[in-house]
Each structure stands twice: as C-alpha cells, then as structure tokens.
Amino acid sequence: MTTFDERIERAANFVRTAKRIVAFTGAGISTESGISDFRSPGGVWDRYRIVTYQEFLASREAREGYWKMKKELYVEIAGAQPNRAHHSLAELERMGKLTCLITQNIDGLHQEAGSRAVIEIHGTNRKAICVRCGKQWPIAEIQSILESGNYDPRCDQCSGFIKPATISFGQAMPEREMTLAYECAMGCDLFFMIGSSLQVEPAASLPRVAKRSGADLVFVNRTETPYDHMASVLFRESAGHVLDEIVRALQRDPLPTRRDQQIGL
Template sequence: MIAPDLRSGVERLGDMIAGASVIVPFTGAGISTESGIPDFRSPGGLWTRNRPIPFEEFVARQDARDEAWRRRFAMDDTFAAAQPGRGHRALAALYKAGKVPAIITQNIDNLHQASGFAAGDVVELHGNTTYARCIGCGKRHELDWVRQWFRRAGHAPHCTACDEPVKTATISFGQAMPVDEMRYASQLAQNCDLFLVIGSSLVVWPAAGIPMLAKESGAKLVIINNEPTEQDEIADLVIRHDIGETLGPFVGN
C-alpha cells in the first residue's frame, strides 16, 4: 500500500511499530543525505561524478589504488562533519527501547554507531570507510597512518605485515560480500515481524534480496524512499517522502 500523504503514512507506520515485537531496519544511502553525505546514483551523486573503481582494477593497478585513496581523502571533511540525522536517531531510539535487535546497512559512514548502536549490532554489508584493511591478511590500518604514508611516499600504501595493498574497509564492485555479515543479515530477516527498508533503491544485489527474504518469512515490509523501488509492489506500506520528516516523530519515543 502506497501512503497517499506523509501524515497517513506516519500514522500507519506508528501503528505497525507499536504492534511489532522484533523490528529490523535495513538502511541505504538515502538515510544519510540529511547528514550531508551524498548518495551514489541520483543527480550529483558520487557515481555521477566519478566512475566506480572495481576491485579487480584496484588490485591490479597502482594508479587505480592511488586514485581510490585520493577520492577518499577528498571526502575527509564531509565524513568528519557528518552527524546522525533524524532517521538515524529514530532507529537508535527503537534500538534502545528493545524493539530493534540489530540494524542492517548498506552504508559505510559509521553514523549508526554514532547514533547509539553498539558496533556489534550494526551489520555492515558494504563495509566501513572510517578505517582501512589489508586485502591480503586483513590487518586493520587507521586512516591517519594511510594519510601519512601517502604524503610521504606519494602513492597508496601496502601492508606492513604482508606487503599486499591496503584499501578502505569497504566492499567494492567485484569484491566478495562479507560472509558472516550476509549470514547474520539473513538470520535477522527471517526472525523479525517488521522489516523497515529506509533510503535504499534496492538495486544492489545480493543485499537487495534480504527484504524479500523477510517478506517471504512472514514479516511485514515497509519501504521508505523518495523514489519507487522494484519491491514496492510486495510491501505492506510504501512511504515516498523525506526520511527525516517521516521518522522525525519517532526520535526519542
């Protein structure tokens, strides 16, 4: 059902939240635009300005690794200034109230943790851009270390433990999805009675299959997104309005 207006959508959502025992949110880039982080696909989004660098290209070419890190450093001020928006805070309120056991996110910005979620309860399907990992041994490297290396050497770093390339701890196109996170996300989807999709276009697979799994497992499905998605027709409620305005009434409740 597509809500005819914001007010009726919020009222219906409130009833569904009140009646649910276990709620699992699934968030995409749209929830963070209020925090000043641009999304990927819309006009002016990150991918309209820069072609994504596939994982295979990152591994094979030093210039690709250098460009990937230049792009990340160019976003330093944006990520540093970002604070949780109304959507993040509303979900954190439901988490603190015991309604939400964990949150599934396609985002890499760490804003759910900043809003009050314990790190272990944020299932990051596409990783996290606030630190780096070696693609060989998996050793964690902090961004300050990467910046110092880049400034000193003039190129992207390699791991001090195994000499393999170091990249942000995010999942690039062509890179394998994290097995443990995908398994946990699937378990959450199969064991909730309300699944909230917030700010995701639901076009990136296999992550986009998780809301369908929740619906098939008996959960009510709500989609909150400015634009239509391919899964609107199976949703119990679709709200096509601003996420901050939609979830704002639930902040602190």
C-alpha cells in the same frame, strides 16, 4: 490515499505489536547528513573511474586513482553528522524495539548515533585493511599518509596493499555479514526499509525474504522501488521526519490501540 498522520500511526502500531523489528538502510538515509548518494549526478563517482577489486590488486595506477577518490570522500564523511533518522533508529534500539540494523552505507553514522546491532554489508569507510594479512587501521591514519603524497600505502607488517575496509566492485560480499543479514530478515516480523531504491542485489532481496517469512514491510524512500507493492506502509517523505514522528508516537503511546488490535494490525 491515506494522510501522513494516518501512515505514521499505522507504522507506529506495527512497531507496538511487533516482536522482532529489523531495519535496512541505504544511501538515502545519509543524504540528509550531506553525504552524496554515489549514484547521483555530480557525485564523486561521476568524476572518478570505478576501480574494481581486481584492478586494485593488479595495478599501481588503479590503486593511486582509487585512493585519490577516497581522500576526497574522506572530507565529506569525516565532517558528516548523524541526522534525525539515524538518531531515531538508535532510539528504537534503546527502547528495545529494534533487534538489528542492516546497512549498505559505509559512513559509520549509525554507530555514531548510538546504534549497536549494526551489520555493515558493504563494509566501512572508517577503517582500512591490509588485503594480505588483515591488519586494520583507523582511516584517519591512512588519510595522513595520503596527504603526504603517497597514494599507494603499504602494510608495515607484510607490505601488502592497504585498502579501505569497504566492499569494492568485483569483491565478494562478506559472508558472515550476509548470513547474519539474511537470518535477521527471515526472523523478523516487521521490516523497515529506509533510503534504498532496491536496485542492487543481494541487498534488494532482503525485503523479499522478510516478506516471504511473514513480516510486514514499511518503506521510507524518496523514489519508487520495484517492491513498493509489497509494503504495508509507504512513505516518500524525509526519512528524518518520518522516523522522528514514529518515535514520538511511540513515546506518547507505547501500547497498541484497541481498535488496531481488533482489526488485527
């Protein structure tokens, strides 16, 4: 068992020597920003029935129930601020270290922290989209419609149903984003996984794809995942703390240490 400092140094050294670094984030990175993991007990998903995409299209009652849940979630997401983990990933990108950031999260906190190369494979809660013509709105505009008591908002252009720009249960994963995500995972030599229990496909296959392509894996997650054995460095500590320490180590010492070069890390 290695100490926390040793694991930080090991992870930092992977970052120092890597040419293409990809990060993949899940709900666990945003819990420190006060956004509840939808799988955790007592979360919004416990109090509302899951509405599939097909139900959303077919039933007004389902749409109204779905928008009521989203109206409640809005308050949580609109008030949330990026935490140290989001800021550290944005800093890694600014340092020219991070080539792409794949996220399962729909909260938009990576962009708010300053990250640019973000691939949102589950879409975003910050926008709404007409399911018929594709017109988009900032979510705040739809929120004010909901607050006026209308829970079945329609497109002013084509009368189509308006839906948050997230990927719902029963809805296909976005093709462009998934292709990009797999290309990133296949082309990287270091893969950070932060805050996902890796239970859900296709996201769970991204670290496997990276590993098969020869990348080293660094996992930062509170609980164990089915792929922990593949990780070169494993953290159970807070994502904010871990990423902050890695960035500090890089700022202190940007170049690989000689000892690590010799042993081929």
